[in-house]
Amino acid sequence: MTLSVLGSNGAGKTTLLRLLATLLRPHAGEVTLLGKRLPDEGWAVRGRIGLLGHEPLLYRDLTARENLRLHSKLHATAPGRAAELLEAVGLSRRADEPLRTLSRGLLQRAAICRALLHEPELLLLDEPFANLDPAAREIVEPLIGRSSGKTRVLVSHDPASALAEADIVLGLVRGRAAFVARPSELSDDTVAQLYR
Amino acid sequence: MNRPHSTSVVLALVRAQLRLELRTFESLPAMCLFSVTSLVLFHFGLNRDQLSGDLASGVLWVTLLFAALLAINRIYVADAEQGGFDAFLMSPASRSTLLCAKLVVLLAYMALVELVVVPAFALLLLEPSLSQALPGLLGPLALGDLGVAVIGALVGALAVRTHARDLLGPLMSLPLLVPVLLCVAGWTAPLFDYPHAGAVAARWPLVLALYDALFGLIAFALFDFLLED
Numbered sequence: 001m002t003l004s005v006l007g008s009n010g011a012g013k014t015t016l017l018r019l020l021a022t023l024l025r026p027h028a029g030e031v032t033l034l035g036k037r038l039p040d041e042g043w044a045v046r047g048r049i050g051l052l053g054h055e056p057l058l059y060r061d062l063t064a065r066e067n068l069r070l071h072s073k074l075h076a077t078a079p080g081r082a083a084e085l086l087e088a089v090g091l092s093r094r095a096d097e098p099l100r101t102l103s104r105g106l107l108q109r110a111a112i113c114r115a116l117l118h119e120p121e122l123l124l125l126d127e128p129f130a131n132l133d134p135a136a137r138e139i140v141e142p143l144i145g146r147s148s149g150k151t152r153v154l155v156s157h158d159p160a161s162a163l164a165e166a167d168i169v170l171g172l173v174r175g176r177a178a179f180v181a182r183p184s185e186l187s188d189d190t191v192a193q194l195y196r
Numbered sequence: 197m198n199r200p201h202s203t204s205v206v207l208a209l210v211r212a213q214l215r216l217e218l219r220t221f222e223s224l225p226a227m228c229l230f231s232v233t234s235l236v237l238f239h240f241g242l243n244r245d246q247l248s249g250d251l252a253s254g255v256l257w258v259t260l261l262f263a264a265l266l267a268i269n270r271i272y273v274a275d276a277e278q279g280g281f282d283a284f285l286m287s288p289a290s291r292s293t294l295l296c297a298k299l300v301v302l303l304a305y306m307a308l309v310e311l312v313v314v315p316a317f318a319l320l321l322l323e324p325s326l327s328q329a330l331p332g333l334l335g336p337l338a339l340g341d342l343g344v345a346v347i348g349a350l351v352g353a354l355a356v357r358t359h360a361r362d363l364l365g366p367l368m369s370l371p372l373l374v375p376v377l378l379c380v381a382g383w384t385a386p387l388f389d390y391p392h393a394g395a396v397a398a399r400w401p402l403v404l405a406l407y408d409a410l411f412g413l414i415a416f417a418l419f420d421f422l423l424e425d
Contacts, residue, residue, distance in 0.1 A: 062212060073204050073205055076198035
């Protein structure tokens with residue numbers, strides 16, 4: 001199941017993801033995630049969500065393997081899971097180089113490993129394919145794409161690709177929901193309205 | 197969802213922080229260089245070759261505390277700038293583990309800096325021989341470092357989330373470090389008396405231990421709230 005979030009710059013897409021990731025406290029209204037109310041029960045959902053955002057949330061002076069080793073301890077994941085993911089994203093050969101020396105695309109692959117390390121029930125994806133070339137996109141598709149079968153909240157600035165990935169679409173305008181609909185129920189004009 | 201063991205999380209965080217320091221050398225060389233330079237300046241500024249008693253104790257501890265400020269200001273920078281905070285906050289690890297890890301790292305930094313600074317101080321300024329003062333000096337160094345580490349781990353987390361962290365870190369740390377300075381300087385002064393070391397008043401170790409324990413409790417009580425956005 002994928003919820004795609006659409007909206008113009010500053011509409012609140014990234015803020016919504018940070019709220020769901022328990023990194024921001026809601027000032028008003030209610031947030032319920034995986035059956036738990038946020039922020040009071042945030043402790044119960046931490047470790048069940050994986051966030052892949054604009055920042056890789058990795059230390060640049062450590063290697064991919066060292067970063068993942070740290071995150072393995074934070075999430076108490078099975079030994080070998082990090083190596084398995086590095087292999088899956090094609091980063092094994094460069095896994096012992098400091099991230100500072102890697103390209104943005106390789107950094108994004110390391111960030112994907114970090115987000116998936118603890119096998120989260122819910123994936124929060126903010127422009128997940130940014131900086132990835134078509135070959136890399138193909139590599140990570142089974143991990144974070146539609147074919148992964150994971151429950152995802154997907155933020156994208158590209159309506160066409162977001163609609164193609166979506167089961168449900170949320171349109172945001174200035175931090176408020178303009179619509180919640182299935183992609184088949186949305187006209188081009190309705191989507192275009194979000195960006196005017 | 198597996199709940200991670202706190203000890204293994206602390207060890208992993210400490211290992212990562214020390215590895216970052218080994219790769220970047222952002223704190224330790226600066227602390228050592230600053231301390232030794234300060235001692236040289238005291239040597240010329242006071243126009244004295246040898247110090248003893250209160251003056252020796254004050255010079256040593258003021259130098260160490262100012263060096264500690266460099267580490268306190270840097271201890272959370274990689275976490276704040278590279279998303280370490282966010283990644284940690286999304287994990288099921290207890291938030292206190294981050295405080296513990298930073299405390300251990302600050303303790304390690306202080307111990308390493310003292311390995312350089314104490315001999316340099318003895319060489320440049322200390323009148324009694326270091327071998328005579330050293331056994332007694334281990335107590336104030338240990339409890340003094342603990343006080344610095346507890347206050348530094350708490351204040352560093354507060355300061356790093358502000359725009360003026362380089363200013364706020366020292367501004368918040370120094371008043372809190374004054375009781376530590378009073379205790380360690382008072383404890384150390386008789387050890388540096390010349391020609392014979394004096395007796396140490398029991399109140400200094402006791403007050404310092406109490407202050408460390410009190411600030412430890414405050415730090416653990418407040419730390420979760422400091423990490424909230």
